[in-house]
Amino acid sequence: MPRRTQPHPFEEYCFAHFARAIQSWDPRAGIYAIGLEIQNVEDDLRRPMVRLLRNTWAHARLHAPGDADVDLPAACLRLAHVGSCFQQNKASSEMEALWCRAFWDFTTYATVGCEYPSFKGDYIDPIGLALRDAWVRSLGLHERAESEADHPDATLEDDLELIVKFNKLCLRVARRLQPVIRAHFKRPIPIIFFNREGCDDETVALTWFANEKASIEGYLAFICQISGRERCDDFKPATFWYIFLADDDD
Template sequence: MNPVTDLFSIPATIELANYMFAAFAQAIHHLPPAPYALAFDISNEEDDLRRPVVRLFANYETYAISKYPENDRSGKWRASSHLEAIWGSAIWEMRTLATIGNQYAGEGSFDGDYVDKKGMALRKKWVQALGLWYEDELKNTNFDQAFEIDGKIIPLFDDLCLSVARRLHPVVIEHFQTDLPILFFGCEGNFDMETISLALLANPITLLKGYGEFLREMCGVEYENFVMQDFDKENYTYTSFCQGESH
């Protein structure tokens, strides 16, 4: 099997993607007006790449303004600028609106987290259907092989999340009467090439102007130019985009 080519022909992919879409769409329909952006926060349970987790976040202008350097007196992590307060993942209000695959909720977890047993089961079924599941013993007996398998799971989960983000734009428009950017957060924040590429592919260019300005401030104009590319994005998955191939 070619995991990249066959990903969306696998029933377990469709099942997991539909479950994610339904949970996130329902959460959006319960949001009050009007956030300026949404975000998919992608992580892994206990750094186990066989168990990816995604959470849906939203941020509001009132919260971002409260984090402007001149307004924030919390003594915690502070934004260095207005743009970072608005777009920087470290500054957002990390409140889970919906989550897929989360197996822990309690001390140290995000506000709003809950245990998603169905998502956990669908995720394992999906990884098994990809032919990429392995038992814990493999990390002890052949770490390099386990590491190689892990590296295949990450971009495929990114592809799955990207497909759901694209499907959510009509839901956002229906609920808020306007479209919103859907960003991506990861272990490196939201200004590494993985999260920037996902944001580029998930959104119309018109929604990314503010995010592009944030990237220019944090990383340089070449990052802004990258995220503001205009092309037929629907022909690309994250994986095919990284490989330079339309799909």
């Protein structure tokens, strides 16, 4: 398949939308990680969406266990809301407070493809919705229809292909955001991928290919901790189940 030379307008919109949000953040806020959370509206694989998240040293410190020693700069301590109700939800370790989605800031700072507003920052995104639907149609996959039950195998194949293509689109966006992040914060900040369950092999793979390895050492150490040391070899490129994500052939 020939390489795609011009990004689809949907991909351009994702990049520009998230870049603007990142550039609006205060570089002094103590942000140590940025998140991209991929989900599907109402679990419909034909309606993917992605949220822009972030976490700060101050927020991680609120969730760290009492004896944990999160290296929190003094300036960030002054930004912490010490009386926050979040303090009652403590992680089991410093690494879990830093890298587990359950303990991150739940605020959505930007979203693409969202169809419903929420109190945590989600908002209806009509431009992104229109571009997303146009992107799905451009893939040439079968539209969902009443006859879907008559062709379950074809529908399943299309759904799986759409998952891969949306993951790769988000990966390309993440890679394009890296220089934006470095220019704004004057340092690299890792982009961590999540899904509805938090993390799995797929989101670990996306995180691996989206970042310089030095910037995700702490994250990978956490993944190995919760997966068991025998699983760590699974995340090496030579044996990675999701090595196809490295091939930008869409």
